[in-house]
Amino acid sequence: MNTFNADKVFSHFQFEGELVSITPTGNGHINDTFLVTTNAPKNYILQRINHHIFKSPETLMENIEAVCAHLQQKVLAEGGDIEREVLTLIPTHAHTSYFLDNEGYYWRAYVFITDAISYDIVPNNTVFYNAAYKFGEFQRFLLDFDASKLYETIPYFHHTKNRFNNFLHALENDCVRRAKTIPAEIDFVLSHEQDASSLIELYESGKLPLRVTHNDTKINNIMIDAYTQKGICVIDLDTVMPGLVAYDFGDCIRTGATSGAEDEVDLSKVHFMLDRFEAFTEGFLSSVGAHLTNDEIASLLIGAKIITFECGIRFLTDYLEGDTYFKIHRPNHNLDRARTQFKLVQDMEHHWQELETIIQKFMK
Incomplete structure (x- = not known):
């Protein structure tokens, strides 16, 4: 997918730092996923939700917000790192968990988890x-x-x-x-x-x-x-x-x-x-x-x-x-x-x- 729309969406989220690059990443078949690099210490994941598969992105995001908040409390109680052990949503400047663009697409953003691997095939x-x-x-x-x-x-x-x-x-x-x-x-x-x-x-x-x-x-x-x-x-x-x-x-x-x-x-x-x-x-x-x-x-x-x-x-x-x-x-x-x-x-x-x-x- 062309990153043009992703570039325009960047300014609507509360990312730290200035944009350096947005590049497609991952091999998922449902959503469009991008790696967002800034000049701040953190990088981010930006996703366009496939609303043809997920008919109600608003309620989908309500689910994710509620589950992540619950998981964060549990991880904190056990002394863990919530930005590494739980998906961390980045809010928009309108203080919502997603952004709806002019073309009717829903976007969300997470903190990128560093020093981690996602396997497509179990190695051992x-x-x-x-x-x-x-x-x-x-x-x-x-x-x-x-x-x-x-x-x-x-x-x-x-x-x-x-x-x-x-x-x-x-x-x-x-x-x-x-x-x-x-x-x-x-x-x-x-x-x-x-x-x-x-x-x-x-x-x-x-x-x-x-x-x-x-x-x-x-x-x-x-x-x-x-x-x-x-x-x-x-x-x-x-x-x-x-x-x-x-x-x-x-x-x-x-x-x-x-x-x-x-x-x-x-x-x-x-x-x-x-x-x-x-x-x-x-x-x-x-x-x-x-x-x-x-x-x-x-x-x-x-x-x-x-x-x-x-x-x-x-x-x-x-x-x-x-x-x-x-x-x-x-x-x-x-x-x-x-x-x-x-x-x-x-x-x-x-x-x-x-x-x-x-x-x-x-x-x-």
């Missing part, structure tokens, strides 16, 4: 353990935050039953006539229909409490200290909403405990990594496990399977609908993505007893 078990500990801490710090006070920034985001129904609708319409080419993938989804309701049924039966959840806990949504490899700060809070702890545990397992890329064509390279699962489970439960119910802890493994299955459904649904949601870079890209997710689900099912043993090993 140590980093995965440390990321898990920080994600667990994120949950622990927000246990006393009333989740019902948060807005749903994307309704039904992790409602797997709804995702399954969307798949059925796409299959019935078959608008680009692709269904006949993927009978195995369709059969896989249909054979797991009962799984699609498993977490929802546990919640509706009262066994799982509603928590504040991040809902997009990919490994690149946590900053890792460049020197110590410790987790520093959970970032990208756009999808912070009411949810289940199993969502956050499951999504990071989905993206971090795999031997292959999300769009790997050769499925022989895609395996569920038990050692990664164990490292993450240990880190997560050592941080927050003592504060979760036994039913919540038991649901974590279900979350790993269901969130992976859900993501596969979403890729396959988009493939059936003509690739209208996820960006693709080659023919069958979404189909390849769906196949990797289903392969991971199969691996989890094959190792289910071993995975249950790992969970039990780290229960308090």
Whole structure:
């Protein structure tokens, strides 16, 4: 994206120092992100919020303000550095957390976290353990935050039953006539229909409490200290909403405990990594496990399977609908993505007893 608009937006925020440069940064697919360099000691992140995905940027920012304020209190109480361990919003000169430009785009700014790394692929078990500990801490710090006070920034985001129904609708319409080419993938989804309701049924039966959840806990949504490899700060809070702890545990397992890329064509390279699962489970439960119910802890493994299955459904649904949601870079890209997710689900099912043993090993 051209930085012209970002340059014009700079003057509306309470940045320290004079502008030196604004350059695109990151590889996110939703928002436009820029690194702002000034002649002051601090640098900043400036983002243009994608209001096509997030229909109500105002309520999204209300969520982020409230959650960050709560996290800052917790970090301060434990003697931490709030500008390093919590996203720090930079207010506008109008004392708001966002700026609405003349073209209808919403902008926000954060303090840039120095000496930190964001990984797209988990490099080793140590980093995965440390990321898990920080994600667990994120949950622990927000246990006393009333989740019902948060807005749903994307309704039904992790409602797997709804995702399954969307798949059925796409299959019935078959608008680009692709269904006949993927009978195995369709059969896989249909054979797991009962799984699609498993977490929802546990919640509706009262066994799982509603928590504040991040809902997009990919490994690149946590900053890792460049020197110590410790987790520093959970970032990208756009999808912070009411949810289940199993969502956050499951999504990071989905993206971090795999031997292959999300769009790997050769499925022989895609395996569920038990050692990664164990490292993450240990880190997560050592941080927050003592504060979760036994039913919540038991649901974590279900979350790993269901969130992976859900993501596969979403890729396959988009493939059936003509690739209208996820960006693709080659023919069958979404189909390849769906196949990797289903392969991971199969691996989890094959190792289910071993995975249950790992969970039990780290229960308090």
